[in-house]
Amino acid sequence: MNNPKIKIAIADDHAIFRRGIVSLLQNNDDFEVISQAANGQELIDNLNKEQPHVILMDLQMPVLDGIRATQQIKKELPHIKIIIISMHDEAQFVSHLMELGANGYLLKDADPDEVENAIYTVHNEDYYYGAFLLKVMHNRMINKPVKKIVPYFSIQVELSEREIEILQHICEGTTAPQIADKINLSHRTVEGHRNRIMEKTGTKNIAGLVAWAVRNGIA
Known part of the structure; x- marks a missing residue:
């Protein structure tokens, strides 16, 4: 018997980036993209219809940004795993998102293989420490x-x-x-x-x- 697919939702206000991520994930038989959203509120509305295992979330979005969406989802649906995908690389900013309950943090220029690995890891082990996040933690410890x-x-x-x-x-x-x-x-x-x-x-x-x-x- 085949293992159930990992259900994924994507929230990003840039349609081109969204489509690129969907195209990447559709090439993996273990993944199923069940919803797309252009902002945090649309994402939360979609959760009322069907809940994913993992959310890939941008931060800067209209209506409801990724920070507030993460807070709300983790309060109401803490079992859903959230991976932030953002251009922001400031250490304090990244640490704050992790404290809010985000399960992983990737930069938007991350290698496609790392995106897939992060999804597998948060789904199976709850959190993902990639090279970027480890570097952030290391720098904060040094400084x-x-x-x-x-x-x-x-x-x-x-x-x-x-x-x-x-x-x-x-x-x-x-x-x-x-x-x-x-x-x-x-x-x-x-x-x-x-x-x-x-x-x-x-x-x-x-x-x-x-x-x-x-x-x-x-x-």
């Missing part, structure tokens, strides 16, 4: 202020020493079972800590959590 030794006390989120330790392991790309082995805790206990950290920081997923940690000098 963060060093005078704040414990900057997490200056933000209104209190993490225990154990939570900070687990968060630092997460930022290194360590999985929950690997963290459990390293610090001699059960897998379930580590997941419990991770979920509490996400609640305290107001993040929606691992990508957002890592972005929050980097922005606040913990990673």
Whole structure:
């Protein structure tokens, strides 16, 4: 039996770019483009008819932009994965989108193979760290202020020493079972800590959590 297709929605106000993405994805038998939208409101209206597994979302759109559309969708339909595709490459801007719950972030000049890989990855593993996003995180870590030794006390989120330790392991790309082995805790206990950290920081997923940690000098 064939695996179900990954249903994809595309939101971008540039018709030429939309058509190019659709043409690319239609060449992959694993993908099915179920809707297209020229703005965030049209995208959300389409979600009332049929929900995709993954949304490819531009940011600068009329009526309702990608930032507000991401906030609304993640609040009402958090299971839908969102990959931002944008020309914006500012670190602070990218981190903010990840904290809002975006599952991946690509530049519009990304290689077609990377677009396909990002779709597979967010569908199967919840988030996608491409070379661009890793570079953003790396640069923020290098350029963060060093005078704040414990900057997490200056933000209104209190993490225990154990939570900070687990968060630092997460930022290194360590999985929950690997963290459990390293610090001699059960897998379930580590997941419990991770979920509490996400609640305290107001993040929606691992990508957002890592972005929050980097922005606040913990990673």
